[in-house]
Amino acid sequence: MEDYEKLLKKAEEELPEKTSSGDRFVLEKVRGHLEGNKTILINLKKIAKDLGRDEQHLLKYLLRELATPGKIIRGRVILGTKVSATKINKKIKKYVSEFVYCSECNKPDTELTEDKNIAYLKCLACGAKKPVKSIK
Template identity: 45%
Template sequence: MEDDLKLYEQRLDKLYKEIKPIKSTGERFEIPKCEGHLEGNKTIISNFGQLVSALRRNQEHFAKFLMRELAAPGQIEGDRLILNRKLNSQRINDKIEEYAKEFVICPQCKKPDTELIKDKDFLFIHCLACGAKHSVRAKLV
């Protein structure tokens, strides 16, 4: 019995040494990073569809936010966003994080379980976890 336990622990230690460490912060929701490339004077965000899915928001709303904040006209083509300007990925990732903080993460409980609700002329972020309702800037809608 002791030999089996010792063998088990040795194998377990060996496996722990072989696996790659998880680069997760432990949070349930992590703000995704953009992946893309430059083509001439255009920036192409190739994982735009994945970003929209992870943030659980309307792709037009998210694209409009990025285009306005980055001062870059653009268009959605399939799962890609094409911005008509050269931009570095750090600047785009900063804007994605800003979008998540303003339109996705609940300011009350800090959970991402939210939805955007338009009520008359106002846009609200409604938290499905704690029930809080906060207004957000509605210029983008």
């Protein structure tokens, strides 16, 4: 019987991981254009909203990752250097995996909270709470 139990356990372990059904939002591609040697993004606010995140938080992350200065002027994001949309989209994807999707259950039903100056990604679906980089 012991072998059978072992086998059962093994079978359980080998079950494929639950596939992500959490893809409820379609990540919009960043839109914008170059103006001289600046990059203008017109839909970062919308992207942040779709992700349920603060635009400033997303922007600060992008500025840090892209190592470029930037700010929001009249609803548009102005980056101080030329940055390709491909590069920005890649960073947004990275942001999503770091700050939106739960690393335990892979669902996007999460919120960012802060506790004693440590930022956490808290999952509303499974309750997991994981420290994340603080972006200030």
